[in-house]
Amino acid sequence: STGSTTAAAGGASAAPSGGSKKVALVLGVKGSPFYSAMACGAEAKAKQLGLDLTVSAGDAFSADAQLPVVNAVTAAKPAVAAVVPTDATALVQPLTALTAAGTKLVTVDQVLADPKPVRSRIVTDNEKGGRLAADEMNKLTGGKGKVLVITQPPGSSAQDARTAGFAAGIKKYPGITYLGAQYQSDDPQKAAQIITSTLAAHPDLTGVFSTNDQGAVGALTGLKQAGATKKVKLVAYDAASAEVAALKNGTLSALIAQNPVQEGEAAMETAQKLIAGTPVPATQLSELVVIGPGEKAKADRYAYKSTC
């Protein structure tokens, strides 16, 4: 299903914010490198475009933490809101309320189950990311051995999609035994513990895929602790500074990187167009790149930064 197409006409819905340049960006969670980089990109772009941007986020990456924030943004009546919906279903109703109050909605990074209120969505294909990781894993391990996934406890659609994509992708390679997923609830300590424990049980482990940066930091530590950085290939999502560093020194084999800065910038450009009444594309795909072993320059280019 595609969202509403171009949006010039959409201004008809009684917009109280006619000439206002107020834009709100609601991130998925406070204090994560990915979203900090997105905020950074958005802020720089907003300044350049002369938009009045406020950034906010909930305490946890979950609908119940984000909802009060979305509601407050609705009350503040910005002209455009760019939101990272933490749950595809749970945020349909509040975001519909947001647009009903006259604010135009752009979703970033994650998607909404019901496209009706969304003027434009900037998406990454997490499942595809998972499949890319599987392919990369196959390449790195030479198509054999045991691989493990480290992810967050289920419930986050992005993480779940990455896991599902990887699980589906890895099936294609009969030489690889998939050990399933273990959960680390954003806790690198636990991730490290899981890796070392798994190595105790499966000394022939050859690959680990982490669906986010916290898991990667923990997995890296666990591998280092076990002296298995050479033997076990680590593929991880995101390009947080620690991951980039690890890629550059070879302890981490490959990264599936998004481009949060670009996503932030795109969100602001879309907002600018919505305010100006210019048409915007219904769907904008943001970049998804695989950074292979030794691609240091590429890694630097895509590293998540909070100053831009």
Add this chain to the structure above:
Amino acid sequence: MTAPLLEARGLVRRFGHVQALDGADLTVYPGEICALIGDNGAGKSTLVKILSGAERPDEGTIHLNGEEVAFSSPADAQRAGIATVYQDLALAPELAAADNLFLGRELTVPGPLGRLGVLDRRRMRRESAALFQSLGVYLKSPDVPIASLSGGQRQSVAIARAALWSDKVIFMDEPTAALGVVQTGRVLDLVRSVRDRGIAVVLISHNMTQVLEVADRVEVLRLGRRVARFARGEASVDRLVTAMTSAPSTEENAP
């Protein structure tokens, strides 16, 4: 003398390897003040707790009005007309005097709301004020939390509570231990006025002068056993102290 109102025979209670009661007996007659004395650790409080349902005996029998009874909870004993003023005062400090008075037997409003448990605070306040008045207890208001009352006032509330819920026996475990002379006098007057209503009072005290002054009869406990009984007039401070402290023997003075 009339038939005993309450009679405990051969009560045994062990805590781990401590033998708190070792075949203790107690006899209470209707309408008397019976003093129960004994050294620290003699088992007085344990005996009282068993007779008021707060603890259970390992062995022994309890007869009330000639019938054998077994209390499995304080509520049981209260239903049988027994109430207790515990040594470690059993009041809820944050609740008001009136609420404490009716704790566990709250009055509810009449009708269906009452069946839902809605309290009749007006009536509880009214009744408690009346009770306090009839017992001669002065409280500024029945609404302030117990924690803000003086020791004597708290003791009075505990006694009033016991008087309200008992029609047979009230046990009082050292009710005057921390009270001044005036307050002690008041409490003893309270004890007498309860007795005069026909309720038997078992008074525990370490103050022999007080015991001699107020008790109709004295029972002496030692190492978890009754070792002596004195009728009014038979006892003197020396005899009581000797009974409490000398080597356990068979009972000396049956009244």
Add this chain to the structure above:
Amino acid sequence: MTAPLLEARGLVRRFGHVQALDGADLTVYPGEICALIGDNGAGKSTLVKILSGAERPDEGTIHLNGEEVAFSSPADAQRAGIATVYQDLALAPELAAADNLFLGRELTVPGPLGRLGVLDRRRMRRESAALFQSLGVYLKSPDVPIASLSGGQRQSVAIARAALWSDKVIFMDEPTAALGVVQTGRVLDLVRSVRDRGIAVVLISHNMTQVLEVADRVEVLRLGRRVARFARGEASVDRLVTAMTSAPSTEENAP
């Protein structure tokens, strides 16, 4: 009589709108047992707390050996040779008797480790055992937590603690309130043996018989003021009760 050891004059202490002390005086002579009596709420405990540094007076002066002193903490008063057995027993129930005895003044091993605060448990245990022996206190072991001792034993530990740290005055706030006859006797013997070491004891009690038995002198507090003083022999139960309860007047019997 000799010069007073401790003299408090015109002490005033208010709690909110309660006037606990209203110009209270107290005189203590060296080597005597001075009983301080008064009704509940007369201000005895407040007076004691002020004289032992646990509370501060709003007004008034304290002279020790003729010199004015001001205690800003219990440690201050202890340094001046004053120790206290509080009404609400001030012991740590989870600590052993020996640890309680040396609480706040722990003995450390000699040498650099001692400067780091390493405890000399052997010595503390040895010294406390010796102290308990010399005071005639029986404890199965100085190592069991206070919580597992009997009331009389706890009281003894508190008194031993005071005896250990004081060389001038010990205040004892109702030390026998919950004790049996035997234990009370022991505590009073303890009091006398402390006095015989030349330390003055201020004893608070509601038991007039006890006061008459043990005190060399009696001071009476009423509504936060000293209203009477009796020397040994001058006092009788009736005179004491009258002094405690009659309308406040100027002091009657200066000794």
Add this chain to the structure above:
Amino acid sequence: MTTFTKTDAVQVEAAAEPLAARWNRRLGGGWIFPLMILLFALFTALRPGQFATPFNLSTLAVDASILLVLSIGQTYVIATAGIDLSVGTVLVLSSVVGAKVMLALSGTSGATYGTTAAGWGVIALGTLAAVAAGSVFGALNGVLVACARIPALIVTLGTFGMALGFAQLLSDGQDVRAVPQKLVAAIGSGRLLGIPSLVWVALAVTVVGGLVLHTTRFGSRTFAVGSNAEAARRAGIPNRSHLVKVYLLSGALAGLAGTMSVARFATTTINGHTTDNLSSISAVVLGGTSLFGGIGSIFGTVIGVFIPIILLNGFVILGIQPFWQTVAMGAVLIVAVYADQLKRHAAQRGERHRLRSRLTRRPPSPASPSHHGEETP
């Protein structure tokens, strides 16, 4: 020995001042209510057209509703001197149970946008299932606290993990996405007389909870058990079963909140609600309920729930950097409790002092003498 005259005794019918004090206690006392008014006034003054709008107010109420239901149960638990760390994950477990039951009963979907066409009967059964699941965990907490006498903090920390684990096991880690359309439309985002349905539910729970706590035998026994459990037992109150009921109530309300959450989000939220326990505890304590039991106020809890929600809302509207919000929230909690303490302290210095020292567990002598002059004739 003086004899006392019976004319001392004066019958005092409901003296005005202590009644005021009692009400003050019921309202949570202290500075919390004024603080909320102040915050409200402040944000209104700064952003009149955005903060104090009907939309935003009703939004605030909806945002508060689920946490409020949890906090009502928590108030009961804390009034018994207990604590319930498991409310958030019990909510999650209950929502999974409820949603699964509704899905199973509504047959093979008919699911568009993840909703089913199930009717009110199915919804009622699902709600029942959710409440039952919550009650089971609540009762487990209660039995372990009351009968096994394990500290409530440990028990509910344990069941916190267990409930989450079961929720994940049951759902296989997948949120249940197809929930009855009627539930979402009528309860989750519907309105009745212009007021959101979720707010009605929370209001009903609050009013009933408040009435029960402050006017019935059950409530008065809850305070009694919290104030002095042994006294309550000796007064014939079935102590343990009362505690079990209180924890069960908290669990059942968490179950109800689970269904509310499903209605609101149109899905279960397995990875959410992890900090609901701390939020509800801080709401209850902000509201003047004593962590040491025996004292509590439902009205206070309501305010305690609203303060952080108003703060967050105001901060987002003002556009204050999110990180500062985290800092401010923590600071407000401390300052509010401190200010509250100061005020109470000033009001009744003596009582407070005694209470506090009791709480800091210097062994007090309850049968011990008057610290109030009232009895001195």
Add this chain to the structure above:
Amino acid sequence: MTTFTKTDAVQVEAAAEPLAARWNRRLGGGWIFPLMILLFALFTALRPGQFATPFNLSTLAVDASILLVLSIGQTYVIATAGIDLSVGTVLVLSSVVGAKVMLALSGTSGATYGTTAAGWGVIALGTLAAVAAGSVFGALNGVLVACARIPALIVTLGTFGMALGFAQLLSDGQDVRAVPQKLVAAIGSGRLLGIPSLVWVALAVTVVGGLVLHTTRFGSRTFAVGSNAEAARRAGIPNRSHLVKVYLLSGALAGLAGTMSVARFATTTINGHTTDNLSSISAVVLGGTSLFGGIGSIFGTVIGVFIPIILLNGFVILGIQPFWQTVAMGAVLIVAVYADQLKRHAAQRGERHRLRSRLTRRPPSPASPSHHGEETP
């Protein structure tokens, strides 16, 4: 009136049994140690070649090291009848401060691959900064608890949020880019005499912490303050300043743990550590330290830290479904504390009973009579 004979008095030098009891208490008593042995034996029996290998054992020790350092501080706090919910976020804040300082001091990078070439001087300064940052928060906790007399649960819940907020503000939500290579190599993954450096650090903290708690004046005063704060004050112990020191200690250890975390993970971990507070509390309580203060054991805490780590490790090795781990962890916590309680109960029924009723806050009469027969002649 009987006079008592001085021959009653017997000097008893260190009777054997209570000394054993004291050691039992120091070792955390109870069933925890046997439970750990049992788990160990069980997993070894089930997977001999995988569980009880040198590799896996050293792994377990490294996994425990950071939480152990936090839990040592927590033991002190809980021994004073307090609680510190802020340890995890103070760790995060300290790690950010430390890493920022190290980065700033090591000049314009030299940073290859996320590490800098900074020397030991810089590392020492950074560690100092981290410990200082932790200490500041610890002292803040202490002052608020001891002087403002706000319940520790509220204070540290507040500073929990504040520390996290400051960490995010300082770091802008981005983990610090580069940390000294020497720190990572020598401390984070290095070994000394075959034992990982992190384990040495944790061991040193534990040994010093244990010695201080169990053999020095500071430790004995910590127990005294927890057992009866008013008694401690009246004994001349500067109560408040002692409490401040204890919370400061907990904060400082969280700061040290912050640097350990940077060394181990080669980066700050802003989003991690949110549940460290509950983990450390449950470790301390599992280890036999009383939530009501006055009783505690460092050795017990060590075991309490290891039990969940062994469990998780064993479960992963056995290949048990992850969701069951969450459930089992909660259940073990409850069962272990319960079993512990039972054992102690059986051992000293009387004392336990009295203690417990004191803890459930029936107002006891401390000056009140013998509940032990010992004095009866």
